[in-house]
C-alpha cells in the first residue's frame with residue numbers, strides 16, 4: 001500500500017485517505033501560447049516507469065494538495081512537499097540521485 005506523508009498536517013496517510021491529481025509541475029499555458037503548447041498542456045502527460053512527481057490531495061484529512069516524488073515501479077517514496085513549490089526541493093532531488101544516479105525527469109535533474 002502506498003503511504004504518503006502530508007506536509008501540511010504531518011499525517012502518514014495511506015492511499016485510501018488520498019486522491020491522486022496527476023502529474024505535478026505542469027507549465028500552464030495561457031491565451032498567448034501556441035496551439036501546440038496549449039494542446040500539450042491540456043492532454044500530454046508523462047507516464048514513466050521510475051521516478052515521477054505527482055499531485056495528491058489529502059482528501060480525508062486536511063484537504064490540501066501536495067506533491068510527492070516517488071518511483072512508480074517500486075512505490076519508493078522520496079518525499080512530499082507543498083503544492084505551491086515550483087520545483088522539487090534539493091533534499092528530495094539529492095535522495096533520488098543517491099539511489100538512481102543520472103536520473104532526470106522533464107527539466108529536473
Ligand SMILES: [Zn+2]
Nearest residue numbers: 006009058062
Ligand atoms: Zn493533510
